[in-house]
Amino acid sequence: MTETSLHGVKLASTSEEVACRPDQPLLDSLLRNDIWIPNSCNQGTCGTCKVRVLRGQVDHRRAPLDTLSAAERDDGLALACQATPCSDVEIQPVGESGAGGPRHRLQDFAGTVTGLADIAEDTRRLLVSLEKPMEFSAGQYVEITVPRTGAKRQYSMANAPSTPTELEFHIRRVPEGEATDQWIFTTLREGDQIQLSGPYGDFSYGDDDGAPLILVGGGTGLAPLMSILDHVLNLDPDREVHLYQGARTTADLYDADKLRRYAEAFANFHYVPALSMEDWDGRNGHVTDVMLEDFDSCKDYSGYLCGPPIMVEAGIKAFKRRRMAPRRIYREKFTPAAEAAAQPAGLALAAST
Ligand code: FES
Structure with a gap:
């Protein structure tokens, strides 16, 4: 690169090259230039973006040893979402090609808050007009910038891509959370401006040749599933879709009335809310167990899981027990930002709420 303040990042397989600031992660520079490599959490936790550095030097910054061991660093590997260039570099992803992953240019956006409403215990719906x-x-998902501190928080879109300027987020309050307790649940108001960047992540609707879908969400893990549900029903109102929504109590359950109306409007959409900590006149138990009770076989289905890691792991096991093909299982794990902050650098978020 000719500008001394920038380094070149070259992708060996295609010879495409982009300019990257010394403080900019390699992945960020690629995605902002429409060059896609496998990636997911953008937090250093999943390892999806692992690359081999074929030429040049990188700074691994806060890449956690759990995701990138000392031996891997010595062997020339790096996490593209964490590593920044110290010189011109040439890299090659080590993971799968991810040919089917979502490919949209990463950009910065300014937005105006157009709605802010409590929808369940410690849960808010945030509407943003871009x-x-x-x-x-x-x-x-996107990363929203917390004013004053500049911290980033990840939130999945709950709206379908057909409304690309009107975004909806479901946000769970985190006690003493920098983004929630100290901003979104206290000082943020309609009309306020916010900054965000996106889109991020490889958890996305994959078409699946029209296969029937099973969506399982825990807590605000419902958000990306609502985006998928609206998208699928827009495309194909007759598609067979089963949505399982897990919550602890009725106070935690939200959008149930809206989903029941969907179930009345779409003959092949089935909605099952399940509570794990309160007896009620609906289904009781962990949401993945409730789903298991309803299917003898998931062989020809595609499954989408989003929620706390323990729920997602249980869901993967449940789908496999019912013979769903592993390639048809899509998952997104997240933990609250407070838990992320309590862990060593980069050990937490996949898509936080
Ligand atoms: S995207 Fe880099 S570790 Fe997850």
Whole structure:
């Protein structure tokens, strides 16, 4: 690169090259230039973005040893979402090609808060109108910048991609959370401006040749599933879709009336809310167990899981027990930002709420 303040990042397989600031992660520079490599959490936790550095030097910054061991660093590997260039570099992803992953240019956006409402215990719906449309795939997320501190928080879109300027987020309050307790649940108001970047992530609707779908969400893990649900029903109102929504109590359950109306309007959409900590006149138990009770076989289905890691792991096991093909199981794990902050650098978020 000719500008001394920038380094070149070259992708060996295609010879495409982009300019990257010394403080900019390699992945960020690629995605902002429409060059896609496998990626998911953008937090250093999943390892999806692992690359081999074929030439040049990188700074691994806060890449956690759990995701990138000392031996891997010595062997020339790096996490593209964490590593920044110290010189011109040439890299090659080590993971799968991810040919089917969502590919939309990563951009910065300014937005105006158009709605803010409590929808369940310690849970808010945030509506944001963007100044320009954001192309994204159903299931992806953005990073919202917390004013004053500049911290980033990840939230999945709950709206379908067909409304690219009107974004919806479901946000769970985190005690003493920098983004929630100290901003979104206290000082944020309608009309306020916010900054965000996106889209991120590889959890997205994959078409699946029209296969029937099973969506399982825990807590605000419902958000990306709502985006997928709206997207799928827009495309194909007759598609067989089963949505399982897990919550602890009725106070935690939200959008149930809306989903029941969907079930009345779409003959092949089935909605099952399940509570794990309160007896009621609906289904009781962990949401993945409730789903298991309803299917003898998931062989020809595609499954989408989003929620706390323990729920997602249980869901993967449940789908496999019912013979769902692993390639048809899509998952997104998240933990609250407070838990992320309590862990060593980069050990937490996949898509936080
Ligand atoms: S995207 Fe880099 S570790 Fe997850």
